[in-house]
Amino acid sequence: MQALIDAVLPSMETAMAKVGIQGDFWKKMLSRSKEASQGDLALPCFPFAKQLGISPDEAAQQIVNALELDIGQAAAVGPYVNIRASMAWLVAQLSKEPESKGSILIEHTSANPNGPFHVGRARNAVLGDTFVRMHRASGYDVTAEYYVDDMGKQVGILCWALENLEENQVHNLLAEGEIPIEESPHSAKEDHARVLWYQAANLLKAQDPTVDSGVTELVQKSEEADADILARFEASYQPVLDGMLVTLARMGITFDSFTKESRFIVDGSVEILMDQLETSELHGVAENGAHFLELESKGVKGKSTQFYYRRGDGSSLYATRDLAYHQHKWTRSGSLLNILGEDHKLQSKQVGIALDELNIRTPEVVFYAFTKLADGKMSTRRGNVVFMDDLLDEAQARALETVKEIRADLPAEKLLGISEAVGVSATRFNIARISPEKGITFRWSDALSLEADSAPFIMYSHARACSIQRKAGDVDISEGLNTAELSGSAADLVRRMAYMNDVLQTAIDSRAPHNFCAWLSALAVDYNRFYRDNYVIEEGVVNIQNLIISELARDHLRRGCEAVGIIPIEEM
RNA sequence: GGGCGAUUAGUGUAGCUUGGAUAUCACCUUGGAUUUCUAAUCCGAGAACACGGGUUCGAAUCCUGUAUCGCCCA
Numbered sequence: 001m002q003a004l005i006d007a008v009l010p011s012m013e014t015a016m017a018k019v020g021i022q023g024d025f026w027k028k029m030l031s032r033s034k035e036a037s038q039g040d041l042a043l044p045c046f047p048f049a050k051q052l053g054i055s056p057d058e059a060a061q062q063i064v065n066a067l068e069l070d071i072g073q074a075a076a077v078g079p080y081v082n083i084r085a086s087m088a089w090l091v092a093q094l095s096k097e098p099e100s101k102g103s104i105l106i107e108h109t110s111a112n113p114n115g116p117f118h119v120g121r122a123r124n125a126v127l128g129d130t131f132v133r134m135h136r137a138s139g140y141d142v143t144a145e146y147y148v149d150d151m152g153k154q155v156g157i158l159c160w161a162l163e164n165l166e167e168n169q170v171h172n173l174l175a176e177g178e179i180p181i182e183e184s185p186h187s188a189k190e191d192h193a194r195v196l197w198y199q200a201a202n203l204l205k206a207q208d209p210t211v212d213s214g215v216t217e218l219v220q221k222s223e224e225a226d227a228d229i230l231a232r233f234e235a236s237y238q239p240v241l242d243g244m245l246v247t248l249a250r251m252g253i254t255f256d257s258f259t260k261e262s263r264f265i266v267d268g269s270v271e272i273l274m275d276q277l278e279t280s281e282l283h284g285v286a287e288n289g290a291h292f293l294e295l296e297s298k299g300v301k302g303k304s305t306q307f308y309y310r311r312g313d314g315s316s317l318y319a320t321r322d323l324a325y326h327q328h329k330w331t332r333s334g335s336l337l338n339i340l341g342e343d344h345k346l347q348s349k350q351v352g353i354a355l356d357e358l359n360i361r362t363p364e365v366v367f368y369a370f371t372k373l374a375d376g377k378m379s380t381r382r383g384n385v386v387f388m389d390d391l392l393d394e395a396q397a398r399a400l401e402t403v404k405e406i407r408a409d410l411p412a413e414k415l416l417g418i419s420e421a422v423g424v425s426a427t428r429f430n431i432a433r434i435s436p437e438k439g440i441t442f443r444w445s446d447a448l449s450l451e452a453d454s455a456p457f458i459m460y461s462h463a464r465a466c467s468i469q470r471k472a473g474d475v476d477i478s479e480g481l482n483t484a485e486l487s488g489s490a491a492d493l494v495r496r497m498a499y500m501n502d503v504l505q506t507a508i509d510s511r512a513p514h515n516f517c518a519w520l521s522a523l524a525v526d527y528n529r530f531y532r533d534n535y536v537i538e539e540g541v542v543n544i545q546n547l548i549i550s551e552l553a554r555d556h557l558r559r560g561c562e563a564v565g566i567i568p569i570e571e572m
Numbered sequence: 573g574g575g576c577g578a579u580u581a582g583u584g585u586a587g588c589u590u591g592g593a594u595a596u597c598a599c600c601u602u603g604g605a606u607u608u609c610u611a612a613u614c615c616g617a618g619a620a621c622a623c624g625g626g627u628u629c630g631a632a633u634c635c636u637g638u639a640u641c642g643c644c645c646a
Contacts (some may be wrong), residue, residue: 007575028590035593044592046629056592080593094586232625301575302645342643345576369577369642406612436586439642446584450612453585453598460612468609518586518597525597532606532614572610 001502002030003093004040004085007071015066019059021048026515038077039084040495055079062543087491090498094349094552098139098501105333106132107246108257110147111550113241115195116186117248118385119442120378121372126431127368128339129253130513130564137563138504143333145255147242147325150233151222152318152423156215159236162194162202164214173200179383186389191243195380202381221347223315247388250333251424252565270316273323273358277309280357283462288312298353300459307350322351327360336363341370342437366511368436374443391447395423398448399456403572414571421567422456423448428565429455433517453521455566461524462561465554465571468536468547477548489529490549496526497556504563513564520560527553 002274008029016026026043033042048059056079064076072085108128111121132144144552149155161170174181177565179199186192194259203213221229248254264270272289273275277283282293289312296305331335340348345367352362372378378385407415430447434440450456501517536546559567 029592031590032592034587034595046592050629071615078593300645303574342577344644349576349608367577372642406610439578449584449599451599454612456612457639460610464610464613471609486587507622514586521597528613531609535609537609563576572612 001040001499002505003502004071004083004089005030007089008041008069008083011067011298015063015068016203018049018066019052019062021051021063026542031345033082035082038080039075040072041083043081044079045081050310064276072458074362085495085498087486087494090495091481091483093498093501094494096501098137098504101139101141103141103143103334104135104337105143105145105329106135106337107145107147107414108132108339109253110149111244112152113150113237113244114158115199115240115502116189116191116385117244117388118378118380118448119388119391120385121166122251122388122391122427123349123371123440124254124339124370124429125248125251125437126428126565127366127436127513129251130428130432131337131339131366131398131508131511133565134504134508134513137559138501138508143331144254146255147502148258150221151230151236151262153215153219155233155237156202156219156222157205158194158198158240159233160211160215160218161197165197165200165204170196170200173203174383177203177383178490179203180207183339184387184390186387189243189246190192190239191241191247192357192387192389194240199360199381199383212526220315222262222272222505223265225262225323230262241485242563247392250392251388251428252567259325259328261318261321261325264321264328265316269324269327270321271326274310274316274320276353276358280359282353282357289314293350293354293357295350295353300349300353300485301399307354319347319351323354323358323360323399328360329363330361334517334519336361338363338365340365340367340489342367343370349472364511366436367438370442371442374441378442386442392423392427394422394444395427395448397423399426399450402450403553407572418572421569422450422459422572425455425459425561425566426450428515429458431512432564433521435512435514451557458520458524458561458566459569459572461527462554462557462568463570463572464531465527467552468550469554471537472547473543474543475544475547479548481548482545485545489526490546493523493526493549493553494528496523497552500556500560516560517564520557520564520566523553523556523560526534527557 008030012030019150026047030041030043034041035042043063045056045059047064052059057076058565060076060079060081063081064074067074069083071089072083074081106128109121109125109129111117111124117125121488129144132142135142171181174196174327184192201211218229225446238529277293278291280293282295282297284292284294284306286292290308291310292306292308294305295307307319310318311317326336338348346562348365355362370377373384373386396419399422400415401421403415403419427447430449431440503519504516507513534546536543536550558568
């Protein structure tokens with residue numbers, strides 16, 4: 001809508017001056033009309049009534065009378081000035097390519113490599129990848145980044161377990177702990193295989209104190225950048241991480257770069273930052289020799305306002321390495337975006353203040369609320385999880401049932417391909433379409449829903465447009481749209497498409513991918529209405545104008561799908 | 573104990589940044605069209621802003637109190 005506002009503003013200023021309205025406070029009131037049937041932009045005229053000493057209705061009428069627009073029409077409806085963009089202006093927007101924008105590094109997922117990817121982690125990955133895709137579609141140069149926690153306690157436990165526990169021991173422990181070992185097609189994947197060791201070690205920890213001491217020793221050495229330990233850690237987690245990445249790739253999620261936490265200890269950058277922090281006015285030292293920043297003056301509240309960045313023994317903490325990590329990220333990109341769970345809010349704030357003290361810019365952060373199971377929180381440790389691999393299998397199976405019914409004519413192989421695309425797309429879209437700050441309760445029926453307002457509906461619209469294109473064959477559509485004859489659902493469709501870049505940019509700027517998802521759903525609805533009202537091919541004859549619109553819609557649907565991670569298959 | 577966020581029809585959600593028209597889109601219930609260029613369609617009806625107070629000509633939106641839920645802090 002910003003493009004239209006920019007286009008209207010000069011004429012509006014002239015009109016307002018003519019009517020005698022002082023100041024430019026009204027500029028922010030000019031916004032998207034809440035009544036789509038009334039126009040694209042609306043300006044409520046209540047405040048002008050007071051200033052001019054006339055009724056709001058009259059003010060609206062006077063403004064309309066004074067307004068000369070070349071990009072659309074204005075009308076006074078009660079106390080509102082409604083502005084409707086002309087078809088010519090809207091069509092002109094369609095051909096505009098998004099301009100090239102700056103670089104951005106988006107860090108997301110970054111899950112501990114201690115077990116299979118589960119649906120609790122999926123929100124981070126889906127949100128993050130949706131941001132990656134939307135930024136790319138909008139012209140940004142994007143780096144998708146995964147931060148590998150290769151030295152923490154989780155990895156330590158995994159490593160200890162793999163080095164110290166026999167297979168039968170693991171199975172006995174899990175049986176005692178009532179964690180079921182479910183046979184699935186994915187059992188052989190290393191992430192599924194090795195998580196059993198991780199779970200078993202966590203169970204053993206409760207009865208055998210030597211587990212903790214063994215793990216602690218490993219973790220301590222890793223924090224001293226002990227090369228042998230780090231190599232053993234990597235040997236433990238890398239196959240798990242690889243398995244997780246296979247799952248993510250199945251969802252269409254890939255990364256451009258991986259950065260390991262340990263590198264910041266190895267290269268000494270953490271040490272340098274810790275020294276620098278000692279010069280901060282917030283710096284303090286606890287009795288045990290640990291160093292901290294006192295953050296009370298920075299608006300951090302609660303029982304403890306201290307941010308510890310160095311232990312008594314001189315070693316760094318996770319958050320300290322995070323500081324070095326951000327310093328490193330800034331050398332690689334012009335802007336930074338992190339996708340984090342809401343449990344990281346405080347830590348993120350603390351890191352932000354510390355970065356400030358170090359004169360390092362703070363990143364943008366998007367927080368999302370957790371996905372919980374109906375019967376509580378998900379936990380890999382306790383085995384209370386729904387693994388993504390299983391969810392995607394189930395999604396495909398359910399999609400297959402539907403596709404099989406509708407397309408009995410297709411060969412089995414094709415049905416499998418379509419149902420896999422539908423399953424993955426539906427799963428992603430069901431996460432991406434919800435506002436990040438809202439909590440999600442995982443329910444199979446929601447996760448696998450193929451109803452309207454879902455990915456399959458959009459995919460089907462796209463496939464329909466593809467089918468029409470195939471039927472129409474190679475027809476010359478270079479003549480362009482005849483804007484004078486556009487009306488009804490065809491005009492609505494064009495209008496919807498014209499605002500694509502606008503909606504995309506707004507969704508990016510306001511960190512609200514769900515708004516772009518909503519636009520995409522609406523585009524699919526608009527296309528279906530157009531399809532009902534306007535025949536592209538009637539009795540074998542191709543209507544060129546309608547074909548042009550259908551082709552534009554096909555292109556917008558495809559680009560929209562790609563921007564949110566829906567797979568735009570051409571047949572279904 | 574303190575901090576942050578959430579609460580919208582039977583269900584799931586949008587709108588809140590920047591107050592303004594009849595509160596969005598679906599599921600659901602229900603009435604209808606159409607049987608195709610791929611019906612996973614289209615048109616209509618029903619039903620909601622947690623509760624109390626305040627600011628305002630005007631509050632889902634801003635302020636404040638309460639309740640409930642989630643997350644975090646030793």
